[in-house]
Amino acid sequence: MQLNAQLQYTVTDRFLRYVVIDTQSDPASNSQPSTEKQKDLGRLFVAELLEIGITDAHLDDYGYVYATVPANTTKSYVPVICFCSHMDTSPDCSGYGVKPIIHKNYDGSDIILPVDKSQVLRMAQHPDLKNQLGNDIITASGDTLLGADNKAGVAEIMDAVYHLVNHPEIKHGTIKILFTPDEEIGRGVDKVDIEKLGAFACYTIDGESAGNMENETFSADGARLIINGISAHPGFAKGQMESAIKIAGRIIAALPEDLSPEGTEGMQGFVHPVDISGHVETAVIDFIIRDFDDDKLAAHADVIRDVADSVLKNFPNASYTLDVKPQYRNMKNVLAQHPHIVEYGMEAIRRAGMEAKLCSIRGGTDGSRLSFMGLPSPNIFAGEHAFHGKQEWVSVQDMQKAVDTILNLCAIWEEKA
Secondary structure (H helix, E strand, C coil): CCCCCCCCCCHHHHHHHHHCCCCECCCCCCCCCCCCCHHHHHHHHHHHHHHHCCCCCEECCCCCEEEEECCCCCCCCCCCEEEEEECCECCCCCCCCCCCEEECCCCCCCEECCCCCCCEECCCCCHHHHHCCCCCEEECCCCCCCCHHHHHHHHHHHHHHHHHHHCCCCCCCCEEEEEECCHHHCCCCCCCCHHHHCCCEEEEEEECCCCEEEEEECEEEEEEEEEECECCCHHHCCCCCECHHHHHHHHHHHCCHHHCHHHCCCCCCEEEEEEEEECCCEEEEEEEEEECCHHHHHHHHHHHHHHHHHHHCCCCCCEEEEEEEEEECCCHHHHCCCHHHHHHHHHHHHHCCCCCEEEEECCCCHHHHHHHCCCCCCEEECCCECCCCCCCEEEHHHHHHHHHHHHHHHHHHHHHC
16 A cells, blocks of 8 residues: 555644653653653643544553554454654753754755754764755754654654544554653653553654664663772871772773773673762762673673772772662564564565665663563664754654554554454
């Protein structure tokens, strides 16, 4: 079925409506969701879904939006599938007062953002722009992020729901919708009700370039290094003081460059100090540890220990402890047991007129944890680029291709049942 000829897309209008709502999550908050303002967008989704005709759409106390598109197939059994995107934006850059701009018919020249003219999108720094000639590029104005991560994804799912309801010729089984809060701070599925979803498979719509599908993520651990130094009056500290702050600095400086985020790429893992705090007597360094190979995570943690042991040889009275905790694991370990879930996604991309490319994510998604919660969840492109920063962008045409892909997936699961 050629969906493009039939659809009057609403995805851009939805996207422009969603990005102006501030939904930044907060890692310092212990509440669920971490910020109440995320529910503002959730309530809008529920209202729009009810208006479309999805009668069970609702927002729960934890900030999750659930909805069901009823099956319209005559087949007795079609597996239930779910589409998921997250509502929050990154704490790394302001999401308040977003002013989206559509740059029509992109011609390859630099895009200068008007509020901060030092923010310039150049093809050399944003290579996927070479695939966007003639397309319409959406950016923010230069003083905020855009929020395409992941409001492009939610807009695409919402547009797909609209078309499923208004195009009954697209046969499908029961489709579940899930919008999550707090994905950007690693808590996106902490309170998801898997039983309520009742799905066999899920597709997160949270990837980058059009045509890409991701079936593999990093495996992730967090580590906290606590350094116990020796405090003394600074006027009488010679031979006595062993400053935990200075020890922490030496440890960070001694970490291998080829095991850092800035020194790795592709399938290489890394050790990354993300926070440091303390005083002379005690200092704390928080690390994230990443690799596609689970077995290598322990070896990376040993690097931290080895560096700490080496540094502390010069501080005989100081000591440290290292606490390593698992965060998430490579979803490929689960998806490999259900290859057709990924195969159907690749076929859906091809039907939407793109070359399908299977990729790995140097990061994680809600799908990483959902997969290990019993809901295998590969990640499909949403078209978002340069996320978490002021130069974030997405193209109108890529969002429309994502809508096509979602609709094709619904049809394929029904056809194959």
